[in-house]
Amino acid sequence: MAWAQKILRVNLNEGTVKSEPLNMEWADAYLGQRGLATKYLIEETDPKCDPMGPDNKLIFATGPLTGTMASTGGRYSVITKGPLTGAIACSNSGGYLGAELKAAGWDMVIFEGKSDKPVYLYINNDTAELRDASHLWGTSVWDTDKQLHKDHHDPLLRVACVGRSAEQGCMYSAIVNDMHRAAGRSGVGAVMASKNVKALAVRGTKGVGNIKDPMGFMKATEEGKKVLRENAVTGQGLPAYGTQVLMNVINGMGALPTRNMSEVQFEGAENISGEAMHEPRESDGKPNLTTNAACFGCTIACGRISTIDKTHFTIENKPQYWGASGGLEYEAAWALGADTGVDDLDALTYANFVCNEDGMDPITLGATVAAAMELYKIGAITKEQTGGIEFNFGSAEALAAAVEWVASGEGFGKDLALGSKRMCEKYGHPELSMTVKGQEFPAYDPRGVQGMGLTYATSNRGACHLRSYTIASEVLGIPVKTDPLETEGKAALVKAFQDATAAFDSSGLCLFTSFAWSLDDVAPQLDTACEGGWSTEKLVEVGERIWNLEREYNRLAGFTAADDTLPKRLLKDAANVGPAAGRVNDLDKMLPEYYELRGWTTDGVVTDETKARLGL
Amino acid sequence: MLRALHIEPSQCTGCLQCEMACSYENTGAFNPARSRIKVFNFHDQGRFSPYTCTQCAEAWCQLACPVDAITVNAATGAKEVNESTCVGCKVCTISCPFGTVNYDSATSKVVKCDLCGGDPWCAKACPTGAITYIDADHEGMTKMRAWAQQGLGEGFSRTAKTNAPVEKSVQTYVKG
Numbered sequence: 001m002a003w004a005q006k007i008l009r010v011n012l013n014e015g016t017v018k019s020e021p022l023n024m025e026w027a028d029a030y031l032g033q034r035g036l037a038t039k040y041l042i043e044e045t046d047p048k049c050d051p052m053g054p055d056n057k058l059i060f061a062t063g064p065l066t067g068t069m070a071s072t073g074g075r076y077s078v079i080t081k082g083p084l085t086g087a088i089a090c091s092n093s094g095g096y097l098g099a100e101l102k103a104a105g106w107d108m109v110i111f112e113g114k115s116d117k118p119v120y121l122y123i124n125n126d127t128a129e130l131r132d133a134s135h136l137w138g139t140s141v142w143d144t145d146k147q148l149h150k151d152h153h154d155p156l157l158r159v160a161c162v163g164r165s166a167e168q169g170c171m172y173s174a175i176v177n178d179m180h181r182a183a184g185r186s187g188v189g190a191v192m193a194s195k196n197v198k199a200l201a202v203r204g205t206k207g208v209g210n211i212k213d214p215m216g217f218m219k220a221t222e223e224g225k226k227v228l229r230e231n232a233v234t235g236q237g238l239p240a241y242g243t244q245v246l247m248n249v250i251n252g253m254g255a256l257p258t259r260n261m262s263e264v265q266f267e268g269a270e271n272i273s274g275e276a277m278h279e280p281r282e283s284d285g286k287p288n289l290t291t292n293a294a295c296f297g298c299t300i301a302c303g304r305i306s307t308i309d310k311t312h313f314t315i316e317n318k319p320q321y322w323g324a325s326g327g328l329e330y331e332a333a334w335a336l337g338a339d340t341g342v343d344d345l346d347a348l349t350y351a352n353f354v355c356n357e358d359g360m361d362p363i364t365l366g367a368t369v370a371a372a373m374e375l376y377k378i379g380a381i382t383k384e385q386t387g388g389i390e391f392n393f394g395s396a397e398a399l400a401a402a403v404e405w406v407a408s409g410e411g412f413g414k415d416l417a418l419g420s421k422r423m424c425e426k427y428g429h430p431e432l433s434m435t436v437k438g439q440e441f442p443a444y445d446p447r448g449v450q451g452m453g454l455t456y457a458t459s460n461r462g463a464c465h466l467r468s469y470t471i472a473s474e475v476l477g478i479p480v481k482t483d484p485l486e487t488e489g490k491a492a493l494v495k496a497f498q499d500a501t502a503a504f505d506s507s508g509l510c511l512f513t514s515f516a517w518s519l520d521d522v523a524p525q526l527d528t529a530c531e532g533g534w535s536t537e538k539l540v541e542v543g544e545r546i547w548n549l550e551r552e553y554n555r556l557a558g559f560t561a562a563d564d565t566l567p568k569r570l571l572k573d574a575a576n577v578g579p580a581a582g583r584v585n586d587l588d589k590m591l592p593e594y595y596e597l598r599g600w601t602t603d604g605v606v607t608d609e610t611k612a613r614l615g616l
Numbered sequence: 617m618l619r620a621l622h623i624e625p626s627q628c629t630g631c632l633q634c635e636m637a638c639s640y641e642n643t644g645a646f647n648p649a650r651s652r653i654k655v656f657n658f659h660d661q662g663r664f665s666p667y668t669c670t671q672c673a674e675a676w677c678q679l680a681c682p683v684d685a686i687t688v689n690a691a692t693g694a695k696e697v698n699e700s701t702c703v704g705c706k707v708c709t710i711s712c713p714f715g716t717v718n719y720d721s722a723t724s725k726v727v728k729c730d731l732c733g734g735d736p737w738c739a740k741a742c743p744t745g746a747i748t749y750i751d752a753d754h755e756g757m758t759k760m761r762a763w764a765q766q767g768l769g770e771g772f773s774r775t776a777k778t779n780a781p782v783e784k785s786v787q788t789y790v791k792g
Contacts, residue, residue, distance in 0.1 A: 205649035
């Protein structure tokens with residue numbers, strides 16, 4: 001079987017580590033990664049706990065296919081109670097760390113309690129120990145990564161760590177691995193830093209070898225790769241343009257939220273698009289995009305590696321930014337760009353680099369800067385707060401300053417680090433925060449793509465596109481084309497996507513494979529790797545079980561149906577231009593049907609029958 | 617026909633499918649740490665480079681081995697380590713100018729690429745064509761062709777399309 005069947009429990013109060021067998025009964029019911037770690041979290045912690053307190057736990061979890069030759073089989077997730085939302089947080093990352101953890105022989109690492117001094121966890125196969133991190137505290141992700149490689153004399157060490165923003169309590173700080181891949185959303189980095197854990201450094205040389213049916217597995221994964229290769233999105237669009245292939249498409253649909261979601265089309269979209277990243281710059285004749293790159297095991301390679309023009313105002317005399325690093329993905333380009341009204345591609349790339357360097361979620365950061373710009377526009381904040389800087393929509397200078405402040409936790413960065421909900425409340429305008437359950441929206445305006453409204457409103461981790469990416473159907477026609485302006489049928493679509501996504505996220509595979517793969521393609525890969533009879537039907541059931549378990553966690557944490565909503569701006573203020581002009585999001589037409597399809601009460605509570613059916 | 621592994625670093629995305637394939641074929645586990653081909657990641661430059669043994673015709677490792685544990689596979693040209701003969705002295709790892717013979721502490725022997733007996737798994741697994749297994753005499757041809765094409769400029773292809781003889785002035789222009 002492809003599970004390592006072992007978890008590492010780290011007690012930070014005592015400073016001890018111990019190995020435990022993986023609960024295989026739970027693995028059969030929740031598969032791995034997102035689902036399985038959620039099960040552990042709900043069994044071991046009180047959902048009402050303070051996310052930043054010692055009673056919260058922080059789980060790094062791989063899936064059964066992590067570390068195998070299955071395409072994209074390198075994912076891990078961080079599961080905890082999120083400080084930004086107070087809901088279940090589950091942030092997924094690629095890069096190489098997940099596979100390294102699995103190759104070291106561990107399915108999961110559970111951090112519990114709180115260390116009284118900064119530490120990092122060093123894992124070398126079966127050996128794991130907490131080490132002093134006082135020399136790393138106060139340093140960036142990039143410096144921590146560099147220093148740990150130096151300390152261990154090991155160029156192949158894989159590092160996941162938090163930057164300065166997390167140490168300063170930034171509510172949306174990320175855990176960054178391999179310098180530029182991140183478990184990005186909901187503030188999982190802040191939880192790690194609250195426990196005084198700076199980094200996880202892993203070296204695994206045992207590999208993943210206990211495949212159930214090796215010949216069958218090689219055949220199934222090869223067939224999966226063929227499907228990815230021959231699909232237009234995964235075979236061509238994503239390698240060439242990354243997720244940024246969407247910028248011009250979504251803008252054309254009138255679904256690109258602009259200037260804190262007050263508009264739905266951005267006049268500068270073309271300048272910050274995937275196509276623009278390929279264009280040689282006037283200044284130095286080089287394009288922003290240096291190359292595409294893959295995460296561990298990935299045959300798609302959608303990752304963007306970019307280089308900023310050395311003479312750009314953001315990096316003049318700052319050689320640490322002259323090299324290549326992780327560039328703009330679509331959501332980051334939108335949040336840092338369209339949502340703030342900034343169309344300077346290199347300025348956005350700089351902001352993205354700083355997010356890599358000091359571990360911030362660029363979606364929430366960009367959306368929070370956008371909200372601050374609107375507060376500035378209406379006079380709710382002034383130069384007094386912004387340290388004398390004009391904080392206007394469209395100002396690349398303001399964006400660059402803002403990201404630096406959040407990274408270091410200085411000045412106005414303290415307000416920005418709260419996220420838009422708390423910041424807008426502080427300045428008396430909660431209505432300007434574009435959030436659900438405290439988490440900022442990503443790059444699809446639900447007035448122009450109706451299903452995404454239901455996706456955001458019901459997402460278990462707060463506003464998020466990665467819980468049911470109905471864009472696939474409503475825009476790209478995967479698996480079937482549905483009308484983005486229509487609400488009928490969207491409840492069923494969202495439910496189906498949510499359940500399938502939960503299964504993908506628990507397998508060790510990347511959700512982006514689902515542009516080409518359905519669970520029919522995943523099932524044979526899992527079933528040849530693992531015991532348990534992993535059919536499509538079983539995966540759908542496991543996905544639904546996971547979704548309901550997360551929902552239960554949130555109910556126990558204090559969430560109700562009243563939290564399944566959208567900001568008034570999206571429900572009352574119609575889109576001003578484009579194909580969706582005149583439309584708001586008709587959430588009320590979809591939500592009751594969704595509850596019914598889920599087998600929940602009209603108040604959105606999981607019924608006893610549904611629990612019994614799913615074995616919860 | 618003697619074949620050789622051909623590597624185009626510019627095509628590599630750093631996915632490590634080659635390392636997994638190599639380790640799986642040789643150790644039975646997906647284990648990049650024990651792969652005989654390594655992909656190096658130059659993050660600051662945004663570049664990846666797979667690297668492995670080039671199977672020297674006159675191999676330093678083979679000459680240096682005090683117990684003759686490294687022999688030539690006549691069919692593939694690969695220099696293969698005979699595990700039962702190897703004493704793990706590591707002299708070959710020192711003598712190899714390219715660092716592509718490595719010590720494996722799991723077996724206390726050295727390991728190196730053996731071309732998988734003539735059907736290298738790394739090349740089969742590479743999704744982008746960065747690693748291919750080609751006629752050894754053609755090694756370098758792709759690169760040569762690319763340079764040759766680059767030297768042509770646009771003028772030549774316009775000329776060629778009409779089958780007109782190449783004007784001397786065009787050739788002079790291209791060289792400049």
